[in-house]
Amino acid sequence: MVSAKSHVQELERVGRGDPSGRDTPVLQSWLRCLNDYRLDPTQAQEAYILPETELKEHRDEAEELIRIGRSAVEGLFRHVQDQAYVLLLSDARGVTVDFMGDPTFDNQLRRAGLYLGSEWSEHRAGTCAVGACIVSGEPVIIHQDDHFDTSHIGLTCTAAPIYDTLGDLTAVLDISQLRSPTAKASQQLAMHLVATTARRIELSNLMARTRNDWILRLSRSPDFLDVDPEAAISIDASGRISGMTHGGFRALARTLDLGDGVMRSLVGERISRFLDIDVDDLPKLMRGQPDGERVLRTRSSAALFASAIAPVERLRGTPVPAPRVPRVLRELSFGDPAMEAVQLRASKLVGRDIPICIQGETGAGKEYLARAIHDSHPDAGRFVAVNCAAIPESLIESELFGYAPGAFTGAAPRGKQGLIEAADGGTLFLDEIGDMPLGLQARLLRVLAEGEVTPVGAHRPRPVRFRLISASHHRLEALVESGRFRQDLYFRLNAATLSLPPLRERRDLDGLIDHMLRRVAQEHGAPLRLSAAARRSLKAHPWPGNLRELANALRVAAAFSDDGEIGPDDLPEQLSRPKAETPPMRNRPGLEIFDQLAACGGNVSELARRLGVDRSTVHRRLRRLSAG
Template sequence: MLRRGIERRATYPPCPFHRRHALTQRSANPPAVGRPDVIAQAHARSLELGLRASEMPDFHPLRRPALRELVDRNQSLYTHALPVMETLHAQIVDTQSMVLLTDNHGVILHSLGDSDFVEKANRVALCPGVSWAEADRGTNAIGTALVDGQPTVVHAGEHFLHANRILTCSCAPIADPFGRTIGALDVSGDTRGFHKHTLALVRMSAQMIENHLFSNQFVDAIRVHFHARAEFIGTLFEGLAAFAPDGTFLSANRSALFQFGQPLAELQRQPFDALFGIAFSRVLQQITRAPGETILLTLPSGVRVVARGEHTAPRYVGPAESLDTSRAPLPGGARQTPRPAEPAPLATLETLDTGDAQVAAILRRVAKLRGRDIPILVLGKTGTGKEWLARAIHHDSPRRAAPFVALNCASLPDTLIEAELFGYEDGAFTGAKKRGSVGKIVQADGGTLFLDEIGDMPLAQQVRLMRVLQERTVVPLGATRAIPVDLRIVCATHRNLRAMIEDGTFREDLYYRINGLVVTLPALRERTDLHALVTRMLALQPDGERLPRRVSAEVLERFAQCRWPGNLRQLANVLRTASIMAEGAQQIELDDLPDDFLQDCVDAAAEQSVQSPLARAGSGVDDEARAAAQTQGQGQQPPSGKMEAWQASLIAQTLERLDGNVSAAARELGLARNTVYRYLRRGGTTH
């Protein structure tokens, strides 16, 4: 170990650990976070590098001049990380742990720790100037996270070196505004203080640093803050995209990349209107005319997002500011709750009845439970209006004056759902806010709790929820006293819960607790009230804008041809975009519709032209029948067996011919991409 310390000092500068880092990178095969072989692969790399588990820690950190030079080289990272580290340390104080910042090779640049833990950390050389790359320390959270490029937890005996097994470490890489890893943020502490929520807190802090770096990099650019939910604008979870004054795409943060569903290199080849469904000039006008106001934009996926454009210098988080992500600082100003683009329309059972017989029957059944706290389970595909129905149920009940609290179980990582739903006491886990936090269940006391995508709730939380529903009490994390609650529960999912019960991924006892009444919302293409829905949605547009309140006959005819895979959500997005394009006109014309939507309609019309008479007979024809009709139109004969086997064979052949390109296969077959993905997920069968 002494030899390695001398070698490190001798080779620095210019790059003290480049050779070992490169070797580690060459030997790495980055796995996905959470796979059981992450630690095993890291140990294999440690052995390959010639390390021995019994080696003692290297007590030869960089000398002060060399460390100072290394910090200078990472000045931007260092400057933007310090206030976040101080905030993070304030959150974990008195937990026998410390916060560490490293460069992209795993050399510690700065540390903040509890005085009672610093001595223990020094015994394993957990201090500035020391390399914690895998090549020097073997398997550890810092080195392994940098190799894998993923947030990592290494707990106790999972460390390669025996000396480091007194630690539990949670680390997240930090990327610059162009996606390049430039460092890592880590919380290391005594193994007895381990809690699974620590990694989530570290990830959030790393993302905060990335957002600060992003704002600083593009201080002179036009920045667009966006998210599908208005309340997330101005929080840590918002998407950030930067554009040059001429509309050229510059970069986007992690949240934006996730929402776009495309890599950075692909986004850099697309114009602004292709990314947000609106001309760049309109956004510039909005920023100039009403700075700080939000607008509605449409992503390439058809998802509508609330957005705020800005062209002002950023303000960074100070050391005293909290990591409370529900009220995180706005990059351009003080903390505030963002004002939505428009007030949410009041949903009642009456307003949801727009003439479709299936929907009317559902509303009549639900209305019979008015005033009775029978749980309701709403089924239906994504975008069919499940939350609208839940809000209407709440509004038309005696609980209407109490809170309506919604939680999307698919929008939070597993490690945060428990704290978000059940709440926690002060000090319940590393990173818990002072004074604790009431959960969604307590917030909904007296009112209605809406659990969207209940099928995505982890099994452990299903057990706790079951106990709440049985006992009508909730015990927050870290608490000993049960809190009584009085609430009505409405759940929703697009999943097949019965199939999940058979697979062991959803609890049967919980299923029978939440399905007092089960209703299934129809897909938009199966409804007969399209014209009424269009009229209703246009009528809800803000009065202050000169937007049309009707569509032309040609547009309505084109709407009738569409498959509407995104259902009501897609319809709302198309109408909003078209309304903006037709601003000042009396009605929406074909030219106002988004190009990609018009192409989908053309594809749907072409598909219908080759369908068999049987397939054309009903408006509710499903994708499987369409695939069969398409093959007949191409002169192919179905193989023997059932329709689904025929479709599976056709999809497999098409995917093979198109080198696995799902989008191209879906277009050629006239199917929704979800159908092709469902085929792939289920191992080659569509059912």
């Protein structure tokens, strides 16, 4: 094993751009640690174990995945425990939420961070298998002095990602040793075992979450197709993809030469777009059918062996019902009862010729719900959204109804199709319908009553047929009473009402924050982590702007964050922060932090512990004061 001094010297050479024989994933991670996270290789850091209260929050969020993956995880541990491996299941933030190891070595494992509650995010622990896997999304071996921090260079760690059914990285499976054989090649078998187990967990998760759908298992060889397929796809009763394992995404991506990061765009597509099969053909691929008949062709003519599992209800001998709530509607909630009730009501309206009116505060997600209802329709057509409050009153008539050639001065020579006509065969979404001028309300009423639209300056109406969804943050009945909204139009629009709860009343705020943070990280082009203090600030805010305000707050915080970790200082100023939760460092005169650091012998981790903040927060404050 190399000395700490020579290891630091190698890191410094890599930081200067000197060549190195290290694997590419290791070098990329080292450069992130040096350039993005500003970690100091000369300062060895002890492993960080979360306090019990914070660990409980992480374990509660991961509870279902822990349960679903338990059998596969225990099976893997039985294979490797005789070689003194420990097994860590980490969530997407790098926190170990499940752990298996030899209890006789508990103290050593805890000191090394190979323990329940340890955090292995890259920005905190430096280059490590869990952290590098979270960033890259790929299996990785970090062996001995591949680790960035000198306190970890005796370890060998091998990790593989676990993706959810929609393509988001949801967990990391890792096996590690305190001491290991010298050669890194000795860990190739460990990588195979971890990657195979992660694939099995993804399959179990897919089957657990899509019990009303068909499961299509795929492999390039028939040998282990029924017990350990390479990929799996869930297909609903209408023949559309409702979810998949990461291997399933890659199988479909190869058929269309798609790049990375487009898994969500495949969900909702018909399986027949990718494979030479439809939902009615799936029974022919069930176990027990001749192997020679269980072969599929992709649209690019490649052959795959396939095995189908019928929905649970069908296996029990009852008819297969359509899913109660389409997947695109289920994605709008992370466990809030009020939202689940809205989702269920909305699912019953899909495919029916019933006007829907969505009520909710500004930013509560009215257009998201409208799009989800539209996307749940088997033949959705085009979704045309019109913000009635955003179009100037002088233009709204021509925008909505279009105009004939030469209808007015400055009109396009060929005329223009209106937004109502553009929605023919699809969905017309009229947002903020309460702000539509009274004169246009009468014309819209005529369109709805007669099923035809007459462009400005035209003499003949044109037939149109569309599904109508309207939305307003006003109570339309109150506008009717005040004379600002036509009562006859109100009754046309308000056949079915869906009321969205404001964000401050929702019980799934943690899930929403994590979901939006992943989206912002994709936009940002770099991994993001929310500190516990920042999360508490977000949860304490009343959110008058609802989901829109939350999304904007996270985008602002991502821009202000220096090292990929969002702390309270990175959040917008208007967010309320309870004084009891404010890091003690904020109440001290700024320059005293240098005296405090000296009192800790220059140990940033020790100072962070004394102040009750994250190490990255201390680094950020030191840099800002030094620069000022």
